[in-house]
Amino acid sequence: MSKKPDDLLFVPEKFSGRARLFPLPNLVMFPHVIQPLHIYEPRYVDMLHEALDDDRLIAMALLESGWEQDYEGRPPLAPVACLGRVVSCQAQPGIRYNLLLMGLRRVRIVRELEPGKTFREAEVEVLEDEYCLEATDARPALQRKLVKSFEQMLPRITDAEELFNQMSMNSVSLGTLTDVISYALDLDVPTKQLLLAEPNVDTRTRMLLENLRRSADAVPIDSGFPPAFSCN
Numbered sequence: 001m002s003k004k005p006d007d008l009l010f011v012p013e014k015f016s017g018r019a020r021l022f023p024l025p026n027l028v029m030f031p032h033v034i035q036p037l038h039i040y041e042p043r044y045v046d047m048l049h050e051a052l053d054d055d056r057l058i059a060m061a062l063l064e065s066g067w068e069q070d071y072e073g074r075p076p077l078a079p080v081a082c083l084g085r086v087v088s089c090q091a092q093p094g095i096r097y098n099l100l101l102m103g104l105r106r107v108r109i110v111r112e113l114e115p116g117k118t119f120r121e122a123e124v125e126v127l128e129d130e131y132c133l134e135a136t137d138a139r140p141a142l143q144r145k146l147v148k149s150f151e152q153m154l155p156r157i158t159d160a161e162e163l164f165n166q167m168s169m170n171s172v173s174l175g176t177l178t179d180v181i182s183y184a185l186d187l188d189v190p191t192k193q194l195l196l197a198e199p200n201v202d203t204r205t206r207m208l209l210e211n212l213r214r215s216a217d218a219v220p221i222d223s224g225f226p227p228a229f230s231c232n
Contacts, residue, residue: 019059028192029060029082030179047119080197129175
């Protein structure tokens with residue numbers, strides 16, 4: 001089952017502020033991208049069923065270090081997550097599901113709600129991209145620098161060059177561009193979480209440029225794009 005384009009719009013003013021949490025230890029999702037997911041744990045099947053019956057919203061959160069000691073419980077989460085909407089879902093044998101989740105917005109976890117369901121929920125605050133007025137004049141040059149740096153990396157990412165050639169990287173917003181590039185690059189999980197947690201677009205761009213510089217100096221790694229299905 002999939003959603004019509006008009007159903008995929010996100011209106012922050014209509015968001016309840018209550019989010020279902022899907023925590024994973026090895027995945028950081030970003031707004032403006034689509035993440036394949038494979039769900040089979042009963043608690044996350046429950047979460048998916050409720051989402052499909054309601055607003056189709058799920059927040060991808062990163063489990064913090066030490067989660068292995070309490071995975072079945074409520075191990076600590078990184079404070080910033082990515083709110084997404086299920087755009088497609090296919091049932092698989094054995095009560096399993098393959099789904100596509102489209103990233104919508106950064107959200108800050110304000111407080112986790114008391115256990116009342118098999119899965120975790122939290123009160124969250126939507127974090128919109130921040131564009132400092134003082135940096136307006138310098139931003140176009142910053143975006144061009146990011147585009148140029150990333151274009152040099154494209155041949156090292158399987159199947160990404162055609163996708164990004166179809167996207168006008170100089171015309172999309174800088175915030176969107178940083179998120180798509182952060183998702184596509186083969187960065188370590190802590191670095192991706194730092195990029196997700198930074199709402200200031202200019203600061204996020206400079207962080208990303210530094211990581212692109214380091215990646216350019218490293219031995220080429222073919223990470224593949226888009227990422228494969230992630231399992232819970």
